[in-house]
Amino acid sequence: MATEHRIALIPGDGIGTEVLPPATAVLDKVGARHGITFRYDDFDWCCERYLHEGAMMPANGLDQIRHHDAILLGAVGWPGVPDHVSLWGLLIPIRRQFDQYVNLRPIKVMPGVPSPVRSAEPGLEFVVVRENVEGEYSEVGGRFHRGFADEMAVQESIFTRPGVTRILDYAFELAATRRNVVTSATKSNGIVHTMPFWDELVAEAGLRHPDVRWHQEHIDALVAKVVLDPSRFDVIVGSNLFGDILSDLAAAVAGSIGIAPAGNLNPSREFPSMFEPVHGSAPDIAGKGVANPLGAIWSAAMMLDHLGHPDAGAEVVAAMVDVLGNTPVRTADLGGTASTEEFTKTLLDRI
Ligand code: NAI
Ligand code: MG
Structure with a gap:
């Protein structure tokens, strides 16, 4: 039976806009294998909007995404806009108004991603x-x-x-x-x-x-x-x-901020939950096409779990483990040379 989910996409700032397309590509690929389709609505709420319009999101912004099944967010924050303005103007209102009272952050030491901590073995x-x-x-x-x-x-x-x-x-x-x-x-x-x-x-x-x-x-x-x-x-x-x-x-x-995912969960499901990589907008590498998309992709896998598709979510995590453990392909933050796009393509081929 086909299931359709409506997802609100908020790419935000910097590499946020570079890591969400890989995440939706992964969702579409794994969804096709499980009879799930995703309908995405894009919202350009970000620091640039704040500089032009004086607000990170429109006054009725939350009403525009209230009825989506989930929210996928890239990152918000950019030099020139104080971080407390971007945070309190977008992320915190979403977390609070949608009663996302759980912030869930799984940690996993991936194969081929050395931890700076000696006792942290792959699989931890x-x-x-x-x-x-x-x-x-x-x-x-x-x-x-x-x-x-x-x-x-x-x-x-x-x-x-x-x-x-x-x-x-x-x-x-x-x-x-x-x-x-x-x-x-x-x-x-x-x-x-x-x-x-x-x-x-x-x-x-x-x-x-x-x-x-x-x-x-x-x-x-x-x-x-x-x-x-x-x-x-x-x-x-x-x-x-x-x-x-x-x-x-x-x-x-676990070895890299570029991999870590987070879910902001509203367990009662009265409101949509929001999934986002832990990392920020990374102004130092933004625009170069080299960001590690795994944080966003793993966040999308958490979204699959939340939407009732744990098998699909597990397939995404397994593909991540597969690429990191069995290929040398990785982005610069993990010591590789692959672009965001090349890495994503390798991962998609393994789903
Ligand atoms: P950051 O996470 O953006 O960057 C820290 C370092 O990690 C940088 O050297 C960056 O290049 C690297 N990095 C981060 N994500 C990466 C990825 N996916 N691939 C490769 N390298 C990656 O943290 P920073 O610099 O403290 O903050 C930058 C902006 O992002 C600030 O405006 C901050 O407020 C905002 N921010 C937003 C968050 C959110 O949207 N939830 C969380 C953390 C920061
Ligand atoms: Mg933090």
Whole structure:
């Protein structure tokens, strides 16, 4: 039976525009094998639009993509537009208005992609589950006495029982489908209100999921362990800030920021979820046709999982492993000489 999905494409800035065409080409190829077709709508929301029109996206932008099945995003951010403007003008409204409260970042050491961490063997994999809509990244706070000698800034963290509980339940349920271990990132020795609250809710989640083992680590010790002994982890769950830092660290442990994917999930499926590579717009290599498309392609594979096609998603990941493990073809960030296009063609041939 043929299934059709409507996908909102937001290429964004820089190499974002170079890595989405490979991702859609892969989707079309694997879709054809599984009776899935994709209908894409393109949205030119980016920093250039901001410079011309004063906004990253139109005022009714979210309404334009609300009814799509999923969103595939390249990267946003460009020199000349402050990063907090591009982030809060596009990515954060999508994540929050569409209640994408899970940021899911799988980490996998691919064959033929050396990790800078000696103990990270090919095949090593774990996943970081980051709370994505509250926590430390809040709008609550302000600046006082701007420009005076006693100038000050206050930034509040917001941790709610429902918000923390649902991300923990997601992490525990995910662990139950994997190796059954949750590691909670905390800092309840230094942060004395929100983090003890987080720890209490972790213990409650542990009671609700008695078959899953869990432990907690202070974030400072945890980052050291991710580097020293990454194989001990299965699911790491953290607040918005801790999860953000952990997931970039983990992507680096896997050997390249150009490969790492992310899903911003609305598990209730009331709104579309958004899939995007972890990397940014890479102004230093943009326009040269040399960007590694794997982050975007793996993100598209996560989208296939989310849309109910795990077999198709697994085929894409298998093709990635195949190309990296069995051919010398790779982009410059992985020590190769292939262009984005050449690499994509090699990958497409192996699906
Ligand atoms: P970046 O990820 O764009 O680049 C960091 C380094 O990694 C650069 O040397 C770049 O060439 C390289 N790199 C990244 N992706 C690559 C790929 N696919 N293939 C080959 N090399 C790759 O991070 P940076 O430079 O800190 O940020 C640049 C802009 O991107 C900023 O405006 C930032 O705000 C934005 N950004 C956006 C993100 C998003 O849309 N989710 C995430 C991170 C940054
Ligand atoms: Mg980050």
